[in-house]
Amino acid sequence: MDLIHQPLLMMTGNKTDTYYMIDEAFRIATNAKNKELFLIDGATHIQTYNVPEYVQQAVGKLDEYYKNYL
Numbered sequence: 001m002d003l004i005h006q007p008l009l010m011m012t013g014n015k016t017d018t019y020y021m022i023d024e025a026f027r028i029a030t031n032a033k034n035k036e037l038f039l040i041d042g043a044t045h046i047q048t049y050n051v052p053e054y055v056q057q058a059v060g061k062l063d064e065y066y067k068n069y070l
Contacts (some may be wrong), residue, residue: 001030005070008032011058013043034069 008029012022026037038061043054 004032008035009065011038013040015047
């Protein structure tokens with residue numbers, strides 16, 4: 001993670017089983033520029049793919065991110 005020198009967006013539901021791993025990876029991405037951890041409140045991993053409310057949040061964040069950094 002310390003090799004990342006580009007803008008970094010990490011997204012996860014705050015109810016995922018792997019949230020602790022994403023949180024740790026985000027913490028150690030010390031060289032990333034403009035890093036952001038986006039939490040989808042109430043979502044599990046699978047729900048981020050198939051619950052419209054959560055999918056809309058993720059897509060909205062990706063749209064914003066791509067407009068700013070691509």
